[in-house]
Amino acid sequence: MIFRDELPIYIQIMNLIKIQIVNGEFKSEDKLLSVRDLAKELKVNPNTVQRAYQELELEGLVETKRGMGTFIKEDDKILEKLKNDLAEKIVLEFLDKIKNLGFTNEEIVNIIKKEIGKEN
Structure with missing residues (x-):
């Protein structure tokens, strides 16, 4: 590591x-x-x-x-909370970085929709 x-x-x-x-x-x-x-x-x-x-x-x-x-x-409740906390942290870091690039909320949503659509 x-x-x-x-x-x-x-x-x-x-x-x-x-x-x-x-x-x-x-x-x-x-x-x-x-x-x-x-x-x-x-x-x-x-x-x-x-x-x-x-x-x-x-x-x-x-x-x-x-x-x-x-x-x-x-403790399933603690593990589920951990999973959600980690996901929230990742999303907040992503939003901070992409907003610093000058993207609007609408543009961010469109980028995410486009990328999620590639998975199907």
Whole structure:
């Protein structure tokens, strides 16, 4: 994984795990890599991974079982909210970028309709 400078690394790790949850790479009750193993894989400090895991736990996405590791929580409502939150973030970033190019709302809608029509 290549980390970007504009976001703290622990947030980028959190986002990676969130996307893996939404994509189904992680399912409820799946065990995450240990802090050390993930830190070694990502070539980051273990404290950075620990911070990401702690923040994910505060958000209710994972739970740490003492002596066993960190696991994805089994809560469909939280997972659905995560999926919707990520989608909203992507849409807002897209709208911000395309509006900065000078497109009007109507032009944006037409571009989206055109692209969605290509999928059929």
